[in-house]
Amino acid sequence: MATEARVQPMPASAVEQSQRGQRGPTIGGIILNIIRYALLALMTLILLGPFILAFLGSFKTGAEVLAWPPTFLPSQWHPDNYAQVWNQMTDQNGNSLFPRWLLNSVFLAGTHVVLQLFLCSLAAYAFARLHFPGQKIVLTLIVATLMIPGVVLLIPKYLILNKFGLVNTYWSIIIPGAVGATGIFLLTQFFRAIPKDLEEAAAIDGASLFTTYWRVILPLARPALATLAILEFQGAWNSFQNELVLLNTQEMFPLTVGLSFLKGAYTGNINLILAASMFNTVPAVLIFIFFSRYFVQGSTYAGVKG
Amino acid sequence: MAIQVAPPPRQGMSRKTRESLTGWLFITPTLIIFGLFTFGAMIYAFFISFTDLGLFNEPKFVGLDTYGKVLNIPAGGLGEILNNIFYKALGNTLIFSVVVVFFQTWLAIIFAVILNSKIRFRNFFRVTWYLPSVTASVVISLIFFWMYKQQGIVNAVITWVSDHTVGALFGIHYQTVAFLDDTTTALPSIMAMNIFTTVPTFMVLFLAALQDIPPEVYEAAKLDGATTVRTFWSITLPLLRPIIFLVTVLGTIGTLQVFDQVYLMTNEGGPLGATTTVAYLIYHQAFKDNHLARSAAIGFILFIIIFLFFLVQRRFLDKDANA
Incomplete structure (x- = not known):
């Protein structure tokens, strides 16, 4: 049949x-x-x-x-x-450590996002919209670093920061993380897709290149910037290995390192470890629920990487 | 007031030169940070690996001596090599990577296909499944550390299931296991957890790719009388190939670097080195044993391994590379 x-x-x-x-x-x-x-x-x-x-x-x-x-x-x-x-956890002066860890996490993740958005978009604008000698090779080299495992850079990064006397300061986290290959790549792709007419109009009006970037390109790139902001916040909020190595004293810990410290301190009280974990999880989950659209978008952009 | 139509030409500098200078100026912060903390760090690590740098001594050039120490180039035969913690860590990492990448990729494809078909509550599943992916690895590790305990929920579920199946039929009773304290179960437990957290992330990638496949393709297959299974193998999988390549590469890079879970769930990569991974060894050598040079050398070996994996995967999975 x-x-x-x-x-x-x-x-x-x-x-x-x-x-x-x-x-x-x-x-x-x-x-x-x-x-x-x-x-x-x-x-x-x-x-x-x-x-x-x-x-x-x-x-x-x-x-x-x-x-x-x-x-x-x-x-x-x-x-x-x-x-x-x-x-319960206090430093020598009797100040509570836990709220400090939470604050450290908020501060580090916040500065990370602001700097990433500014520096990545600035570089991406140059790569996508300006013409200058060597731009292709520089962009290729930057994107190629996505292949380098972070753990390989851990020791030299520690030593370099140590030479500048920056280990165990917020700078040791902020400066190396201020710009990233993922952000540059994502925004370069997005900027390339923006039509050129508006920029040409701005140029005719006598706008400088920085003004064009700031007033024309950035407002148009809002969806991509939002996606990058969410992804980078998530990454910084959950980051652990880097902070574990570079921040050594209790009052400098972000929440993730603090949680790992609590695991050693509260061996018999897993209930407290679980309660402490909620301070990390609940904000992450709330952000995800409110912005889930951008997470999906972000992973789709990441798909372009291949 | 006169309307200015064109920008006043600046003296002595053409538009092109100005654009070039601005371009370089805009990427200067990026160049400094990458130059110092990525390229510079990479070169620095390379030099360190040829010295005997520790946390407290001045480095001295020792040639390939550090690599020799790490790789334990035969001093006492094969037995000694197998006891060497580096080979143990390498073995653990490779097993971890191969098993986790295999399962995470296949499960991600299967669940993406299920979610892509016509089902109710699709968005509910999509959002809730993604939750493990947005949670910190630290938190997931702590929760599983608790669940894997002898009195934990994993043992409770297995006990319940076995009591109601084989236990009731044959009178066999399941003995609870402290999963993370047993050399045979410790690493597989961490693998299972890792698969759990990564499947949803990759599933979203596959889902996006599936939605790009035009429905006409499936309609044509249906008209030709193709079965669901046949359609999956002959149409869906080949069309997903670029994403499979991407997911395998991302998964491999991620799994070859597994660190947080080992650090948080085990006692320094134990029991008896059963969960020591290369990434954990890099950390431990540098910050617990003060062997910075050895740590850098292991890092370089890991980098080479990751690169080799990438080349192999490209050979087999990336169509464009084979053309």
């Missing part, structure tokens, strides 16, 4: 196909759908489960969080875990 349909002229087989499509769901189709939704539900459970459990665990006592068999809801809710995390 199937072979016969293939030999027959096109319209007949098409009619047969469309009829088959209208016949409604088959038993096989229903089973396939059940399997499909079961798989989706299981995957959702696996992906979200750890976060739900960690959130609930952050309200349990240190004993309950390690009870066997594990409990789901806390037998008694302990919001005071959060107060304990906030206040």
Whole structure:
């Protein structure tokens, strides 16, 4: 039957196909759908489960969080875990360390985003819109650095910053991270796609190149800048290895390094570690929920990289 | 007031020269930072790897001696080489990378295809699945460190499932395991966690690519009587090839550098070096053992390995490169 349909002229087989499509769901189709939704539900459970459990665990006592068999809801809710995390760790002067870590994270991520947006867009404008000798090779070299593993640069970066006396200062994080290959690449691609007419109009009006960049190009590039800002904030907010190596004293820690420090300090109190983790997770999740559009856009831009 | 039509020509400098100068001026901050902390650092690391630099001594040029020490070029036969922590770390890293990249890529494709088909609540799944990707590796490591404990949820789930299946049928009882303290389960546990966090990220890339495939292609396949499985192998996969290449490269670069998870979940890459990765070794050699030169040498070896992986993947997956 199937072979016969293939030999027959096109319209007949098409009619047969469309009829088959209208016949409604088959038993096989229903089973396939059940399997499909079961798989989706299981995957959702696996992906979200750890976060739900960690959130609930952050309200349990240190004993309950390690009870066997594990409990789901806390037998008694302990919001005071959060107060304990906030206040308990102090420096020699009695100042709370945890709020300081949170502030360090906000400050480092904030400056990182502002500098990246400015310096990457400035360089991208030069690469995409201006003509100067050597621009091609410089851009190629910069994009090629995406291949260099960050961990390889860790030791020399530490030594160079140490020579300038910058280790254990905010500068050691801010300066090397002020510009990045991903941002330059993403914005160069975006700027190239902007039509030239507006710039030409600006040039005729006597605008300088910087004015053109600042007043014409940047406003047009808002979606790309927003995407880069979100991606870079996320990266800086979650960054760990770099800070672990370059910031050595407790009052300099960002939250991620602080959390790793707490893991050593609160060995018997996983509930407190979980509560502390929420201070990192909740802002990240909120930003994601509000700006999820840009995350997807960002990963699509990243796809252009290949 | 007269309307100025053209900019007043500046004296002594053509438009072209001015544009060139501005171009270089605009990329100057970038050049300084990349020059110092990427290119400069790379060259610096290369020089350090030929010295005996430690945290407290003045460096002395030692030729290939540091590399010899790292690679443990035969002093006492093969047995000693296998005991060498560098080879242990290299083995762990390669296994980690191959297994994680394989699963993360395939699972990402499969889930992207499922999410791309006509299903309800598609956006709900898409958003919720992405959450692990936006969470800090530090936080995920701490949560899994807890879940992998002997009294943790992973053991509880396995116990429940086995009690209701093989346990009920054959009376076999599952013995709980402290996953991260056992040399056989420690590394696979971290691999599973890593797959968990990376699948959604890559799934989004595949999903974007799938939506670029024109529906007519599938309609034509359907008219020709192609089955779902056949359509997947003969149409979807070949069209996804550029993204598969990208995901494999990104995944390989990422997994060959795995550090945060090892640092946070294990006791210095233990038990007995079972979770020591090359990236962890680089950190440990430099900042715990004060062997900066050895650390730089290991870093260079890792760089070469990553580059070789890239070339191999390009050979097999990138169509344009083969043309």
